Amino acid sequence: xxxxxxxxxxxxxxxxxxxxxxxxxxxxxxxVEGFKKFNLIKGxxxxxxxLYASHSTWSSKNSFINWTKSEEFRNAHKNxxxxxxxxxxxxxxxxxxxxx
Amino acid sequence: xxxxxxxxxxxxxxxxxxxxxxxxxxxxxxxVEGFKKFNLIKGxxxxxxxLYASHSTWSSKNSFINWTKSEEFRNAHKNxxxxxxxxxxxxxxxxxxxxx
Numbered sequence: 001x002x003x004x005x006x007x008x009x010x011x012x013x014x015x016x017x018x019x020x021x022x023x024x025x026x027x028x029x030x031x032v033e034g035f036k037k038f039n040l041i042k043g044x045x046x047x048x049x050x051l052y053a054s055h056s057t058w059s060s061k062n063s064f065i066n067w068t069k070s071e072e073f074r075n076a077h078k079n080x081x082x083x084x085x086x087x088x089x090x091x092x093x094x095x096x097x098x099x100x
Numbered sequence: 101x102x103x104x105x106x107x108x109x110x111x112x113x114x115x116x117x118x119x120x121x122x123x124x125x126x127x128x129x130x131x132v133e134g135f136k137k138f139n140l141i142k143g144x145x146x147x148x149x150x151l152y153a154s155h156s157t158w159s160s161k162n163s164f165i166n167w168t169k170s171e172e173f174r175n176a177h178k179n180x181x182x183x184x185x186x187x188x189x190x191x192x193x194x195x196x197x198x199x200x
Contacts, residue, residue: 041196096141
């Protein structure tokens with residue numbers, strides 16, 4: 001099992017807009033081999049931003065990597081450049097192998 | 101739903117010892133109200149350390165907070181000070197509300 005997280009710093013005041021982007025987004029993940037689960041999660045609020053993360057679970061690291069090279073991935077990210085003003089800096093990716 | 105993560109920097113070469121600590125640890129979590137799932141997850145390897153995180157899922161933030169004040173929590177952490185030489189610095193806690 002593998003957990004893929006992408007961390008987003010959302011400028012204060014833009015939390016609801018950011019959540020609605022994900023709420024209305026077509027991820028095409030259900031069709032992807034090895035995909036198990038997706039969540040959007042909200043972390044701590046700091047002075048300038050609130051930490052969010054996309055949190056997806058996969059049967060293996062390979063299934064995640066294969067997805068990042070797929071047409072489904074390109075379709076899910078084709079509008080990723082819009083709404084840049086919601087963010088402070090770039091998203092930060094972290095991947096984790098499930099050990100126990 | 102709530103996800104509690106504690107991030108650990110494990111000095112290179114100590115990965116297996118750290119994993120075995122968790123493998124053999126009695127967490128007493130199964131008895132705790134609101135507890136859903138626990139995983140130990142392994143992230144990127146850096147020059148001096150490998151990132152690990154404990155990753156637990158709870159029915160709510162409150163159930164997690166209540167656990168941190170419980171006897172089960174004290175029992176699970178009574179030996180937490182041992183094996184300090186495995187770590188680079190202190191663990192870093194991050195808690196997340198599940199939004200979607």
